[in-house]
Each structure stands twice: as C-alpha cells, then as structure tokens.
Amino acid sequence: MRNLLSIDELDRDGLEEMLDLTEHFVEINRRNIPRVPALRGKTVVSLFYEDSTRTRLSFETAAKRLSADTMTFSVGTSSVKKGESLRDTVETITAFGIDAIVVRHQSAGVPLQITRWTDAAVINGGDGWHQHPTQALLDAYTIRDHLGSLHGRTIAIVGDIKHSRVARSDVSAFTALGARVILVAPPTLLPSSVTGWGVEVSHGLDRVLGSLDVCYLLRMQQERMSEALIPSLREYHRGYGLTMERAARLPAGAMILHPGPMNRGVEIQAEVTDLPNCFITEQVSNGVAVRMAVLFRLLGSGTQLDVLREEP
Amino acid sequence: MSQGSSRADSGTTVLRGGRIIDGSGERTGDVAISGGLVVAVGEGLSADRVVDCGGCVISPGLIDLHTHLREPGKEEAETVESGSRAAVLGGYTAVLAMPNTTPAIDSASVVRDVQELGRTALCDIEVAGAITVGRAGEQLAPMAEMAALGVRIFTDDGTGVQDDRLMRRALEYASGLGVTLAQHCEVTSLSEGTCMNEGEWSSRLGLPGQPAEAEELMVMRDIALARLTGARMHFLHLSTAGSVAMVAAAKASGMPLTCEAAPHHFTLTEAACASYDPVFKVHPPLRTQGDVDAVRAGLRDGSIDAIATDHAPHAAHEKERPFDQAPPGMLGLEYALALALTELDMELADVLARLSWQPARIAGISERHGGPVAPGRPANLCVFDPAAVWRIDGSGGASRSSNVPYVGRTVRGRVRHTVHDGELVVLDGAAQR
Amino acid sequence: MDPDDIGRAVKRMAHEIIERNHGVAGVHLVGLQTGGVAIAELIGDDIVDIEGSQLEVGSLDVAFYRDDIGIRPVMPEEVTNIPFDIDGQVVVLVDDVLFTGRTIRAALDALGDYGRPRSVQLAVMIDRGHRELPIRPDYVGKNLPTRRDEVVDVGVEGVFLGEMVK
Numbered sequence: 088m089r090n091l092l093s094i095d096e097l098d099r100d101g102l103e104e105m106l107d108l109t110e111h112f113v114e115i116n117r118r119n120i121p122r123v124p125a126l127r128g129k130t131v132v133s134l135f136y137e138d139s140t141r142t143r144l145s146f147e148t149a150a151k152r153l154s155a156d157t158m159t160f161s162v163g164t165s166s167v168k169k170g171e172s173l174r175d176t177v178e179t180i181t182a183f184g185i186d187a188i189v190v191r192h193q194s195a196g197v198p199l200q201i202t203r204w205t206d207a208a209v210i211n212g213g214d215g216w217h218q219h220p221t222q223a224l225l226d227a228y229t230i231r232d233h234l235g236s237l238h239g240r241t242i243a244i245v246g247d248i249k250h251s252r253v254a255r256s257d258v259s260a261f262t263a264l265g266a267r268v269i270l271v272a273p274p275t276l277l278p279s280s281v282t283g284w285g286v287e288v289s290h291g292l293d294r295v296l297g298s299l300d301v302c303y304l305l306r307m308q309q310e311r312m313s314e315a316l317i318p319s320l321r322e323y324h325r326g327y328g329l330t331m332e333r334a335a336r337l338p339a340g341a342m343i344l345h346p347g348p349m350n351r352g353v354e355i356q357a358e359v360t361d362l363p364n365c366f367i368t369e370q371v372s373n374g375v376a377v378r379m380a381v382l383f384r385l386l387g388s389g390t391q392l393d394v395l396r397e398e399p
Numbered sequence: 400m401s402q403g404s405s406r407a408d409s410g411t412t413v414l415r416g417g418r419i420i421d422g423s424g425e426r427t428g429d430v431a432i433s434g435g436l437v438v439a440v441g442e443g444l445s446a447d448r449v450v451d452c453g454g455c456v457i458s459p460g461l462i463d464l465h466t467h468l469r470e471p472g473k474e475e476a477e478t479v480e481s482g483s484r485a486a487v488l489g490g491y492t493a494v495l496a497m498p499n500t501t502p503a504i505d506s507a508s509v510v511r512d513v514q515e516l517g518r519t520a521l522c523d524i525e526v527a528g529a530i531t532v533g534r535a536g537e538q539l540a541p542m543a544e545m546a547a548l549g550v551r552i553f554t555d556d557g558t559g560v561q562d563d564r565l566m567r568r569a570l571e572y573a574s575g576l577g578v579t580l581a582q583h584c585e586v587t588s589l590s591e592g593t594c595m596n597e598g599e600w601s602s603r604l605g606l607p608g609q610p611a612e613a614e615e616l617m618v619m620r621d622i623a624l625a626r627l628t629g630a631r632m633h634f635l636h637l638s639t640a641g642s643v644a645m646v647a648a649a650k651a652s653g654m655p656l657t658c659e660a661a662p663h664h665f666t667l668t669e670a671a672c673a674s675y676d677p678v679f680k681v682h683p684p685l686r687t688q689g690d691v692d693a694v695r696a697g698l699r700d701g702s703i704d705a706i707a708t709d710h711a712p713h714a715a716h717e718k719e720r721p722f723d724q725a726p727p728g729m730l731g732l733e734y735a736l737a738l739a740l741t742e743l744d745m746e747l748a749d750v751l752a753r754l755s756w757q758p759a760r761i762a763g764i765s766e767r768h769g770g771p772v773a774p775g776r777p778a779n780l781c782v783f784d785p786a787a788v789w790r791i792d793g794s795g796g797a798s799r800s801s802n803v804p805y806v807g808r809t810v811r812g813r814v815r816h817t818v819h820d821g822e823l824v825v826l827d828g829a830a831q832r
Numbered sequence: 833m834d835p836d837d838i839g840r841a842v843k844r845m846a847h848e849i850i851e852r853n854h855g856v857a858g859v860h861l862v863g864l865q866t867g868g869v870a871i872a873e874l875i876g877d878d879i880v881d882i883e884g885s886q887l888e889v890g891s892l893d894v895a896f897y898r899d900d901i902g903i904r905p906v907m908p909e910e911v912t913n914i915p916f917d918i919d920g921q922v923v924v925l926v927d928d929v930l931f932t933g934r935t936i937r938a939a940l941d942a943l944g945d946y947g948r949p950r951s952v953q954l955a956v957m958i959d960r961g962h963r964e965l966p967i968r969p970d971y972v973g974k975n976l977p978t979r980r981d982e983v984v985d986v987g988v989e990g991v992f993l994g995e996m997v998k
Contacts, residue, residue: 110911111893120945123896153896174719194721195605196675215723217605255605278602279610383896389905 090209091381092198093218094259102227102263105380109228112376112383115152125387126153129186134176135161135212136192141347142212145371146189146221149378153387158185173197174204181205186386190214195252208385216250222346223256225377227264229370230301233342238265241298243289245271245327246305246354249278249316253346254305258284269295271327275316292327293336301342304329307354320353330356342366410447411438412823414816417452417782420748421459421771422756430457432778435821439774450823452782455815458751459769460492460522460779462758463732464581464659465556465635465707468494468524470516471509472501476800477712479513482732483520484797485710487824489732490781490814493523493759493768494710498534499557505529505540510548521824521832522817523779525762527552530569530580536561539569546576551763554581556635557682559617561587566621570630579761581633584617584642585609585682594723596669596684604672606723611639611690614683618642622649625656633761634658636709638683640693647702657761659707662731662738665694667804677718677725678804681711684727698753699745705758708735712800729804733796738805740785740812747785755781780818787813797830833974833991838957841973842871845955846878848971849924852953856883859922861955864939865893865909867928870988871957875926890914892925897938918947924971928986930956933967957986 088096097105115121131150133143143159150157160180180188187208190198195215202209213219230237242261248254248270261268262285269287270277277288289295296302307323317323324330334343334356343355343365351357359365414430419440431439431446463486469477479496486494496513498504504513510526517524528545532538534555542553553573559582560566573580590609595601597608618634622645625632637643637658646658663681668688671679679685697703711728718725739750759769767777791808795801817825824831833841853859856879863872869891876889895908925939936954943949955971960978978984978993985992 108908111896111908114911114913115896118946122945124941125896125901172716172719173721174716192721194723196722199675200719200721215605216607252605255603279597279608280599280602282599283603387896387901388907389902 088384090198090202091220091385092202092209092211094220094223094256094263097263099263099265102224102260105224105377105384106228106231108380108384109224109373109376112379113373115379116372116376122152122154124154125383126150126155129155129386130158130184131155131187131189131382132158132160132180132185132207133212134180134188134190135159136190136197137162137213139191139213141371142191145374146210146212146378148375149382152375153379153382155186155382155386158183173201177201177204181207187382210381210385213252215252216255217252218256219252220256221374221378221381222253223260224381225370225374226257226303226344226346227260228373228377229344229366230342232373233366234300237261239267240300241267241269242301242303243269243271243292243295243299244303244305245292245329246307247276248272248305249276250308251305257303258286262286271295273317273326292329292333296333296336297338299337299341301344302329302337304343304345304354306346306348306350324353328354328356329359331358334359334362337364340364344370347371411445412448412450412821413444413446414450414452414457414780414782414818417455417457419457419772420751422752422769423771425748430772430780432818432821435778437772437774437776437778440772450816450826452816454786455782455784456747457772457780457782459755459759459772460781460817460819461490461736461754462762462764462768463491463494463708463710463735464552464633464705464758464762465661466494466496466710466732467499467712467728468496468513469712470500471512476714476717477798479516479520479524481797481799482710482712483517483522483524484830485730485732487521487817487819488797488814488828488830489734490736490783490817491522491732492779492781492817492819493525493762493764494732495525495527495552495762497556498527498529498554503529503534504545505532505534507541507544507548510545510550514548521830522819523764523768525764526550527554527556527581529553530555530560531565534558536565539565539572542573542576542578546578550578552579552581552633554583554635556581556583558587559583559585563620563624567624567628570624570628570632574628574630579631579633579763581635582617582621583635583682584614584621584637586613586616589613589616590682594680594684594727595672596686598669598687600669600672604675606672609684611641611686614639615641615645618645622646622654622656625649625654631655632657636661636664636683636707637697637703638664638686638694639690643693643697643702647697650702657704658702659705659758660694660698660703661707661709662735663709663729663804665691665698666738666742667691671804672722675722677720677722678729678802680722680725680727681709681729682727695743698743699749704753705761706735706739706753707758708732711802712798713802714800718802729802730795730798730800732798734791734803734805734810736781736783736814737789737810737812741810778818778821781814782816782818783812783814785812787811789813835988835990838973838988838990841957842874843878845971845973846875846882849875849953849955850879850883852970853922856885856887858920858950859924860888860890860916860918861924861926862890862892862914862943864925864927864935865891867986868926869910871928871986872926874988875955888916890916892939892942894935894938894942897941899934899938912942914946918943918949920948920950922951922953923949924953924955926955928957929984930954930959930967930969931962933963933965936967937965958984958991960984
C-alpha cells in the first residue's frame with residue numbers, strides 16, 4: 088500500500104486490518120506518554136489548500152506521536168502561492184526530502200494527480216466532493232468499537248450527500264464492511280446517480296428512524312440555498328434535522344454520529360449532542376489513532392520495501 | 400486564403416503508385432502536379448521528381464472545420480504556423496480557425512490580421528468570425544464587413560449564443576448575407592461550473608457534471624429557430640445520442656442543416672476522467688458509451704456530415720492544474736485520420752468524405768479543396784498509408800502543446816505526404832518547413 | 833523439549849522468580865507478543881499455586897519500538913495490555929526465545945513509556961545464543977546452542993528445532 092487516496096482502494100480485509108491496527112494506537116493514546124518511536128526520522132508534510140485546523144492538527148498530532156517530524160504548507164499562510172502550479176509546489180516540497188504528504192484541496196482528484204509528481208506517500212485529507220478516507224476509517228472504527236461489527240447493521244447517512252466527500256467515503260467503507268446503508272436526503276441533495284453504490288435511498292428521515300443502528304448526520308451548508316438546492320435551512324431541518332423528538336424514536340442503542348463541525352439547529356438540535364448515544368467526541372479522539380494507523384501502515388510497516396532482505 | 404502558385408515547384412512532380420479515392424470514386428493511377436495544379440492523372444506519367452506512394456491512398460486534402468490556432472493571444476500554446484504544421488502532418492490542406500482568440504475575431508481588422516498570418520502557413524487558413532461582439536452574446540458582430548473579406552462561417556465557439564431573440568436575429572441577418580452560422584450548443588445555466596458529463600461517473604468521482612440536456616436544449620432551440628428563419632446552420636461537435644437524433648430528423652425533413660463530430664467523441668467515454676487527468680477535460684464533455692455509439696452510427700449513416708477535430712492546444716502548466724480548474728480541450732489534427740480509420744467501421748471512401756469533401760463544401764471552399772483529383776484542379780492532396788500501424792506518443796507532435804488524450808493508443812493509418820497548392824509540405828512523414 | 837519438560841521448566845522458573853524477589857509483592861509478569869504471552873500465563877498460574885496470592889500478567893507488543901522498521905515488514909500482532917501501574921514495581925519480561933536481544937531492547941524502551949519500574953528482569957524458555965546486544969536473561973528454561981540459520985519453535989506442546997527454509 089503506497090498511498091491512501093480513496094477508501095475504494097481497500098477491500099473488506101484491508102479495512103479490517105486498518106481498524107485492527109487502529110486499536111493498537113488507541114491503547115497508546117491512553118498512556119501517560121502517548122508516543123512510540125516507530126516513524127523516527129520520517130517527515131510528514133501537511134499540504135492544506137483548504138483551511139481545516141481540526142483535520143490538520145489531527146494528522147500532525149498523529150505524526151508526532153509516531154515520532155515523525157512535521158512540516159506545514161497551508162494556503163492560509165503565504166507559503167503556498169495562489170496560482171503557483173500544483174506540480175511546482177509538490178516538486179518543491181518533495182525536494183526537501185520528505186516521506187509523506189497529507190493533502191487537502193477543494194478540487195477532487197488532486198491527491199491522485201500529485202502522486203505523479205512525488206515519490207512520497209500521499210494521503211488524501213479530503214479532496215473536493217470526492218473522498219475523505221481517514222474520516223471513513225474513524226467512523227467505521229467508532230461504530231465497530233461500540234456495536235462490535237458493521238456487518239448487517241443499518242446505517243443512515245443524512246444530508247447533503249451530493250457535495251459530501253465524507254458520504255462517499257463512508258458509503259464505500261460501510262458497504263464493504265457489510266452494512267446496509269440508506270442515504271436520506273431530498274432529491275436535489277443526492278448525486279445524479281447512485282448506480283453501483285449498493286445503497287438504498289429515502290426522502291424522509293422519519294420513515295427510516297425506527298430501523299437504524301447508526302444515524303450519521305452530515306453538515307448542511309448555508310451556500311446550498313443560493314444554488315436552488317433547498318428552499319431554506321428551516322425546511323431542511325423540518326424534514327431531515329435530528330431533533331430531540333426524533334432522537335427519542337431511534338432504537339435503544341442506536342448511535343448518533345457527525346463528522347463535524349456541527350450546524351446546531353440545522354441538521355442536529357443542540358441538546359442531542361448531550362445524549363449518551365451521541366459519540367461525536369469519540370469520533371474526534373479516534374481520529375488521531377486512525378491517522379496514526381494510516382501513517383504507520385504507509386511509512387512503517389515496510390510495504391514500500393522493494394526487496395525483502397533476509398533475516399541476518 | 401490561398402498562397403497562389405508562386406511557391407509551387409517548378410517542373411513536374413509525380414505521385415507514383417498510389418490508389419486514388421475521391422468523391423467520384425476509386426481508381427489507380429499516378430498524379431502529376433505542376434504550377435500548383437494537378438496536370439495529369441494516369442499510368443506511367445513522366446516527371447522531374449517522383450514521389451513514392453506505393454501502398455498509399457491519394458485523396459483530396461483533409462479539411463478541418465474546427466481548429467483553435469490560439470493566435471492572437473495565446474501563442475505559448477499554439478501559433479497559426481505551428482498549428483498549420485500539425486494540420487499538414489495530419490493530412491489537412493485547409494483548416495477553419497475558430498474566433499475565440501484574444502482579441503476575438505469579431506471585426507474586419509482582426510480577420511485581416513489572422514489572414515495575414517495565414518499567408519505563411521503550411522496550409523490554407525480559413526477564418527471564422529464571431530457572431531457577437533467579443534463573443535459576449537449581447538450584440539451582433541459586423542458580419543457583413545467580415546464576409547466581405549471572405550469569411551463564410553460565423554460562430555461564438557467556446558460558448559453558444561444563450562439569448563433566444565439574439566440568435567433569431569443573427570440567423571435572419573446571416574441568411575441575408577448568404578453565410579452560415581455554426582453553434583457550440585451549451586446552455587450555460589445548466590453547464591456553469593461543471594467539468595464533465597453528469598451521470599454515474601461524475602457522481603462517483605465527486606465532480607460537477609452537465610447533463611446531455613445542456614447540449615440538447617440548444618440543439619432543439621436552434622433547429623426551431625432555423626426552421627423559423629429558413630437559415631442555414633451548422634452544428635459544431637455534437638456529442639450526445641439525443642443531439643444526433645434531432646439533427647438527423649431535422650435534416651431528413653429537408654432543412655439546410657449540417658453537423659460535425661470530433662474524434663474524441665467517437666473514441667473516448669466519460670470513464671477516462673477517472674484518472675482526474677485534465678487532458679480528458681473538454682467541452683462538450685466526454686459522454687457515455689451509448690453516446691459514442693450514436694456518434695459512430697451517425698457518421699456511418701451520414702446524419703453527421705463531417706469529422707472536425709476541435710484541436711484545442713493548452714500549455715502544459717495549464718493542464719497540470721486540478722481537473723475542475725484546468726481549461727478544456729484536447730489536440731486532434733495529427734490523430735483524426737488514424738482514429739477515424741481505426742475506430743469507425745466504415746468504407747474508406749465514406750471516411751474520407753467526412754474528412755475532406757463534405758467539410759470543404761460546408762466551409763464553402765470546394766473550388767480549391769476536397770474536389771476530385773483531376774487535371775486543372777488545385778493540387779491539395781493527402782497521401783496516406785491506411786495500413787500503417789503506429790502508437791501515439793505524448794510529445795504532441797508538431798503542436799506547441801502536448802495535451803493528447805490518446806497517448807499509448809495503437810492506431811492504423813498514417814499520413815506519408817501532403818501537397819498544398821502543389822507544394823510538398825509533408826514528405827515521408829516530415830514537415831518540410 | 834516435550835510438554836512435560838516445558839511444565840517442569842516453568843515450575844522451576846516460577847520458584848526462581850519467587851525466591852529472587854523474596855515473594856511476589858510488587859512483582860508483575862509481562863509476556864511479549866506473541867510467543868511470550870502463553871509462557872507468562874503458565875508461569876503466572878504456577879506462581880499463584882505456589883504462593884497462593886494473586887499476580888497480574890500483562891502483554892506487550894513491541895512492534896512500534898523495533899529497530900528494523902523500514903528494513904523489513906513490521907506489523908503488530910495483539911494490542912498491548914498492561915492493566916497495572918509499573919512505577920516502582922518489579923517487571924519480569926517473559927519471552928519464548930532469546931536470540932539477538934533486539935526484541936528485549938525494544939521491550940525495555942516500550943516499558944519506559946509506561947513508567948519507571950524499580951527493576952526489570954527477564955525470563956525466557958529458550959536461550960539460543962547469538963546475542964547482538966548486551967542483554968542477559970535472569971531465568972532460563974533451557975540453554976539451546978543453535979546455528980544462525982536454524983529455527984526454534986516454542987509452544988506449550990513443546991520446543992522444536994528446524995532448518996530455515998530459503
């Protein structure tokens with residue numbers, strides 16, 4: 088495994104292996120000294136064209152806990168010039184002698200494009216509407232941690248599926264792990280085609296609530312109204328928001344998840360986040376362990392070795 | 400405009416050993432050229448210079464109705480000269496230069512500038528003028544003053560005329576001048592911000608897509624307006640099954656409409672975008688297999704009159720941007736003939752009709768191009784080996800750019816010689832200047 | 833060694849651990865993944881039988897501390913479980929085979945990230961020689977001189993010596 092660009096690259100066994108590996112790092116993160124020397128001497132670069140302090144810090148924490156060195160290139164500072172060709176930026180960074188690039192960009196496909204211009208391992212930290220593999224891994228881990236397995240579970244993903252890289256990655260991961268996935272959204276917020284995704288579709292949250300093991304809420308963005316996709320956030324909340332009343336109708340033991348940051352009052356009512364079956368903070372802490380697992384898998388587990396040398 | 404016979408070789412050149420295919424049929428024979436004209440066709444002709452055409456087809460030169468020469472304005476991507484070199488290497492003896500340059504070709508002075516650049520080109524450069532000023536879609540451009548310089552086709556290509564009333568007026572005005580309007584059919588309210596075809600692939604790849612209807616709605620509208628005004632119209636780069644069907648039906652009902660398709664729309668599908676390589680980004684976008692099949696069928700049954708390359712050079716750094724930010728367009732001049740021979744299940748004469756004499760007629764240049772290989776006619780010829788197998792590489796050929804979506808493809812059919820106004824501009828596969 | 837031999841060696845080492853540490857107060861066993869875990873549990877069971885008091889046995893996977901990460905494929909096996917505080921305690925590392933000593937060096941580094949033991953002792957079922965680091969065992973089931981290219985396989989069913997398959 089050279090890069091992690093899309094969850095589609097991992098089959099069921101590959102996903103289970105990543106989740107198993109994550110458990111090791113969950114244990115390490117509980118220690119007083121949450122650090123191992125495994126990636127000592129390696130350099131991990133964050134190349135963030137889109138602002139995201141949370142995800143970037145999560146990756147950087149993960150790298151540091153593996154004793155790797157980190158470097159940050161973010162478009163917020165002037166270290167990435169707007170208009171500088173993507174290729175030039177990547178080749179410049181690579182020339183510093185680095186081992187991995189974690190890239191986030193508003194355009195789909197950028198992580199795949201940059202693999203052509205660098206030998207470093209490329210990790211997709213989110214590319215446009217396309218994929219966010221580490222988010223899906225931490226979601227799958229959080230679910231597995233509480234429900235034991237995703238196989239046969241019913242998971243609803245609610246919200247703006249069309250523009251969501253989290254949704255696309257989650258669909259891939261959850262279906263590969265054997266879950267029944269229902270996309271819940273008005274027609275304007277669904278992709279034009281879900282052929283081959285292996286999912287069901289519902290245009291109303293109330294219809295599916297009673298059968299769910301997991302209710303996964305996506306962030307509903309203000310901008311969608313200007314694109315004539317929904318009439319108003321209020322109308323969205325009415326049909327698809329997880330209110331306290333709806334949360335009460337979930338089966339006992341059902342999990343409530345959200346990738347963050349939340350739009351309280353839109354896709355989720357503020358009080359719902361205090362419910363015991365809401366695991367949003369756990370998702371965040373699992374995120375560091377998952378990213379440690381990904382970094383170790385790509386840089387430390389030896390799968391990039393050209394030649395297996397014999398035991399001396 | 401043509402260069403005239405001043406540069407023709409003095410003395411006679413004979414193209415020997417080829418098989419002639421033109422609009423009047425197929426025959427073997429040598430072709431003697433002198434003073435810029437074909438002077439004799441027959442067996443055993445003598446000459447000062449003999450050019451071997453064994454195993455080759457000799458046809459009228461190919462005509463491209465749709466080439467972007469990028470000059471003035473984007474010379475790093477292509478110039479009139481470099482584009483014409485790519486053209487003759489692809490067997491073309493005339494190309495129609497699209498007006499989406501900077502400044503746009505929307506006035507007599509810019510027409511004259513491009514015609515002047517064309518005088519030293521390796522093939523004839525016909526100039527298309529814009530329908531609206533600056534191609535902005537708001538105000539009619541001075542078509543009469545451009546027509547007076549010989550411009551016969553007008554288009555806002557790169558974009559379509561969005562306003563219905565303006566398009567109607569443009570058609571009425573054009574029919575008074577006896578010129579043809581050509582449309583890039585794309586309704587921007589449905590296509591704005593998109594970068595590929597909307598469907599299974601765009602959904603999976605997370606890229607904004609435009610539906611087939613973004614093209615078909617304008618095709619439908621223009622057929623209706625053409626019927627209303629009685630004007631002649633040409634549809635550029637049709638890419639969907641629906642578009643082909645509508646234009647075919649309208650033609651069958653007797654309307655003076657013509658249309659073209661690009662090689663990439665009968666060779667590639669939207670699945671190619673999975674690599675996120677912007678070399679596959681184009682407007683109209685690569686479509687579904689069903690659309691590709693319909694374009695091939697349309698070329699075969701004659702619903703589609705011409706193959707036009709939509710040769711669209713872009714500098715390398717432009718295509719090294721994220722997919723949704725990169726400019727659309729791909730090269731085509733050096734590959735169209737080979738792709739047509741390889742991908743289309745058609746008789747050779749029919750393929751040549753779509754590449755040569757039919758586009759020549761649409762462009763209004765049949766006096767000098769596309770006509771039968773016969774004594775007295777200007778010597779604008781393409782000599783190619785229909786059996787030569789070769790692999791397309793990523794160098795881009797003679798173009799200044801290299802955005803080629805066919806890299807690594809093995810194709811059949813290669814130009815050996817090209818004759819322009821009696822001059823051997825391509826000899827043994829190499830441009831002579 | 834057959835299973836009975838193993839049982840006897842385990843019992844002897846259990847006695848030695850108790851003797852050396854004057855009982856088992858403040859003593860914890862930590863088995864190294866994967867071969868040392870079963871051995872640690874056997875020793876732990878015998879100590880409980882002999883002393884009558886409870887004894888905590890943990891397990892440690894040293895994958896992330898190995899010095900050959902990047903040289904050969906390295907993946908952890910089981911999640912480390914050290915459910916007790918090791919500060920000021922005696923930790924007896926338990927492994928099946930002691931060879932170059934590098935695994936033990938990694939285990940010492942790992943323990944350091946859990947706390948500061950009063951002392952660390954080492955119990956191994958087999959010492960096959962060929963040390964590359966200054967590591968020595970405190971308790972040994974059996975000394976078994978080997979060639980470098982031989983393979984030693986230890987399980988509760990017995991100890992087997994074989995040739996490495998090239």
